[in-house]
Amino acid sequence: MSEKNVKPWVKTALEMGPVLAFFIGFVLLKEREFIVFGETYTGFVAMTALFVPLLALSTLILWRLTGKLSAMQIMTLILVVVFGGLTIFLNDERFFKMKPTMIYALFAVILGFGLLRGKSYLRVVMGEFLPMDHAGWMTLTLRITLLFVALACANELIWRNMTTDTWVKFKTFGLPIVMFGFFMTQSGLLQRHAIAEKDRDPS
Incomplete structure (x- = not known):
């Protein structure tokens, strides 16, 4: 389709x-x-x-x-x-609270594995929206990998040590706000490594 x-x-x-x-x-x-x-x-x-x-x-x-x-x-x-x-x-309910940890940890492992191979798997899914050179993608991928690790750790700390009410608020509002704030702070990186349309790799 x-x-x-x-x-x-x-x-x-x-x-x-x-x-x-x-x-x-x-x-x-x-x-x-x-x-x-x-x-x-x-x-x-x-x-x-x-x-x-x-x-x-x-x-x-x-x-x-x-x-x-x-x-x-x-x-x-x-x-x-x-x-x-x-x-x-x-x-x-503990299993459902573990779910964000598993999601962020899984993607951190996948992206980290790509970095060890000198590749940005993030570019595969986002390359058409963010035209950047290889160095830019590697830097952004490393930062997002570290972000996923931090979010996985934060989720574990919160659901294991705080109330269910606190965890639900964190999951509903805290995680999206952190993700939004993170990408807002990457504007400088995107500008420095942006490539003109005429220079983009057709592949």
Whole structure:
């Protein structure tokens, strides 16, 4: 399926909608418990059970609209299904809280492996949007790899040492703000290593 143009706000709504829905649902249900087949579930686990199919549906819609999914979107969906499923099946919210750690650690390993080979795997998925020379891509990839390591560590520290309410706020608002702030600070690097369209590698 060829890639299609989709309005940015539609793409953002599909990507952030399930996360915001989880946050709102958690705020409304965090003090409640639900009994299903004799098993007692917290509001957190109940919202996880709703979040997994909601994310799967939004990802499917995004794929149908755009004609493509990034590697991060695919891996995120897989890990959400796996860790969300374990949370629901075992009635243990710790598995879902581990999910961001697994996502960031996995991508840090993949990008780090590429760096050791002298390659930027980040360029493979973002090269058409950010035309830069090889040195620029290697520097940006190293910085993002370190960012992923830091986020994985931060997620572990927060979910293991703070309340569920704090972790949900961190996951919903803290992580996106950090990612946005990080890319805002990379403008100098992008400008220094930008290449003109006439100099771009056709491959």
